[in-house]
Amino acid sequence: MxxxxxxxxxxxxxxxxxxxxxxxxxxxxxxxxxxxxxxxxxxxxxxxxxxxxxxxxxxxxxxxxSWVVGAIGEARSGEIFPSPTSGTNRMILRDLGTNDMNAVYNNTLSGGRSSGYxxxxxxxxxxxxxxxxxxxxxxxxxxxxxxxxxxxxxxxxxxxxxxxxxxxxxxxxxxxxxxxxxxxxxxxxxxxxxxxxxxxxxxxxxxxxxxxxxPWTFGEASQRGARASRGSIIALLMHMKMWNANFDSANATKYYESVASLGKELRASGVHHLYKLTPEEWAKVSKGRTEESLFEFYRTINYNDQNNDYAPLWDHFLRWPYKFPRYNQQFSIAYYSSIFMYRIYPLNGPADKRKDLWYEDMYANDGSFVLKKFAANVFASGNEDSNPDNTFMIFRYADALLLEAEALANLGGARESEAISVLNIVRDRAEAPRYAGGGTDLKNFIFEERCRELIGEGVRYFDLIRTRRILNPQWTMNxxxxxxxxxxxxxxxxxxxxxxxxxxxxxxxxxxxxx
CATH class of the missing domain: 1.25.40.890 (Serine Threonine Protein Phosphatase 5, Tetratricopeptide repeat)
Structure with a gap:
């Protein structure tokens, strides 16, 4: 490592x-x-x-x-596998993906097979x-x-x-x-x-x-996203209410109505917006402190802080030329299974800028796979054995928009048109075809849109749990x-x-x- x-x-x-x-x-x-x-x-x-x-x-x-965000929010859904070129300590990804949590615990204790994790x-x-x-x-x-x-x-x-x-x-x-x-x-x-x-x-x-x-803002760009604001509170409230809507199902409608109201308040503030999906604009988002960020733990080499070697989620899905040095970064540590990738991005499917901007060899079941969503902020020297310099995103505006759309879809009836309108804000940014439909198909499409938009941000596993899709092999490999x-x-x-x-x-x- x-x-x-x-x-x-x-x-x-x-x-x-x-x-x-x-x-x-x-x-x-x-x-x-x-x-x-x-x-x-x-x-x-x-x-x-x-x-x-x-x-x-x-x-x-x-x-x-360690690789906390990746382990708790991504790998347990079963779609992430260690590359063939990875060492035996990467077998922890297999244990996470099969929900063998006692093995994950025991094999990462001091001296265990995957103790580095x-x-x-x-x-x-x-x-x-x-x-x-x-x-x-x-x-x-x-x-x-x-x-x-x-x-x-x-x-x-x-x-x-x-x-x-x-x-x-x-x-x-x-x-x-x-x-x-x-x-x-x-x-x-x-x-x-x-x-x-x-x-x-x-x-x-x-x-x-x-x-x-x-307050919505603090008047200083340096604190944007990196310090809690009203947008942060709204995002957390939306997540908590969507969680309880499943486990407190008798009150689900009340939670959905509140999430829809919170999302509308967030949009009406005019404080947050989606950045264009260009390499330059997305690099700003992944770097941190933008109007797209609702809350993050801002990290930058300029402040001389330290990250655990394993901590950045994106570490596992990058290789040269997105990670240096070239001689020992020829392959990504892990990949998302092609079964999952074909599911969210069918071969010869509709246009979507995220496919080109965020991936390389996206259907490869080996170390050539790259999730370059987090690959933009690379060190200029190329001589350090290190990851790109990015923030740890907790809540992002696109996440809140899709939670609002999900809540509206669950309310059904006349609220479905509102759900589609909010959903298409995210689709429009990706320059993907606008959605038109309804009913169960709408709910499923919003779930898959969250998979597409929020991949690698530590939310997929929790989405599977709170929507109970974890029970259905249609939605998860585990x-x-x-x-x-x-x-x-x-x-x-x-x-x-x-x-x-x-x-x-x-x-x-x-x-x-x-x-």
Missing amino acids: KTKRNIGRIAVVICLCTTVMIGCKKFLTVEPIDRLTGNNFYQSKEDVESNIARIYSQFFEKLNE AMYQVSIWDTYYKVIQSCNILIAKLDEGISGLSAADKDRYKAEATFMRCLSYFWMVRLYGDVVYYTDAYFAKQLPREDMVSVISKSIADLESVKDMM PMTIDQYNRRAWTWPLDASAKNFNSKIVLNDYWTGGN
């Missing part, structure tokens, strides 16, 4: 070495209280900025542990709770009053901290299912895991209470039975360390009781 590379730090970071985290009881294995409760902290706007920066940085630590760390949730605690305490301190903050500042910081808290809970729910939920600043009580629908419902209410307190689905075979194993300081924690039964 390549040597470590310096990339960048999150744009909002002022000085991470001055920031600290706060803790309460050790049952979540958090940092001690004395790290943040001194009288010399939370005394100024600079202190708040520093803590917000640390919150972003800590969340990114979990994404930076360190995927066992995905099963450890401590860092998310550190983020949550820091958000809880910051919100409490803001309510107490901090010198030098205007009312608008207080509202914005409170909304920003609430966004990161809710993002943490949503992220954990998609990984582990039920989680421990709390919002008190200095929480000391041991609690059992709470039903995930309840956690998401509480997070939705929490986020809705601050949505309108968050289908589940309804029994597996109901027993939550889609979760990750929860590491036993979660029980160390909380006797009420029960691990994920599917991965401990035999499957």
Whole structure:
């Protein structure tokens, strides 16, 4: 594998070495209280900025542990395979693609076959709770009053901290299912895991209470996308409501109506838009901090930050001349199966600029396959063993548009024409034929459009779970039975360390009781 590379730090970071985290009881294995409760902290706007920066940085630590985004949001659907030229440590892709998560866990422990991936760390949730605690305490301190903050500042910081808290809970729910939920600043009580629908419902209410307190923009291009905004909150709300629409089906219509309303609000703001699909314009999107970004972890070599060698999702799907140096980058590490690629882009199918701009050898079942969607920002020297310099995108405008279209299609009736209109915003950008249809075909087409538009962005597996298409081999090469689905075979194993300081924690039964 390549040597470590310096990339960048999150744009909002002022000085991470001055920031600290706060803790309460050790049952979540958090940092001690004395790290943040001194009288010399939370005394100024600079202190708040520093803590917000640390919150972003800590969340990114979990994404930076290994090929996290690719593993949790893409590979488990079964369409990704290691190239024939890849080493045995890449067999983890096979384990992910067959949902053999105990093997993924065990084979990435120290000394295991795929130890470089360190995927066992995905099963450890401590860092998310550190983020949550820091958000809880910051919100409490803001309510107490901090010198030098205007009312608008207080509202914005409170909304920003609430966004990161809710993002943490949503992220954990998609990984582990039920989680421990709390919002008190200095929480000391041991609690059992709470039903995930309840956690998401509480997070939705929490986020809705601050949505309108968050500005659409900050007036600085350097913070666009890289710092939470109202668009970020809307995107997270849309995702949470679409998740609950499946698992809380009695209230599905209510969720769909709200998602449709949120999407309309986002479009009406005029703040976000799709960039043209040209090499120059798409390079800006993948680089980060554009009006197409709703939320991202901005990374750039110009800030001399470090990424884990394995962390960039696009690492697995690039080869020379999109990755350097030439002598050891002749083949991509992995590829998307031609079965899947023919499904979303039939041979001799309709025109679509994404096919030419984002792929090379797109039907190849070997290392010649390239997903060059993330290949634009290459180092000029070509002498480093490194990846292109791109952001870690969490929410993108096209994603929100397609969620809105999906919600409208599920409402049916007269709302279908609205769904088609929003869907065709994405189709028009791709210079693909406009969709005309309805009913079940419309719903299926929107799902496939999400596959086409969002490939490699870590959402496909979660789309399969929340729409229940994971149960149908028509939509995935790794289908589940309804029994597996109901027993939550889609979760990750929860590491036993979660029980160390909380006797009420029960691990994920599917991965401990035999499957």
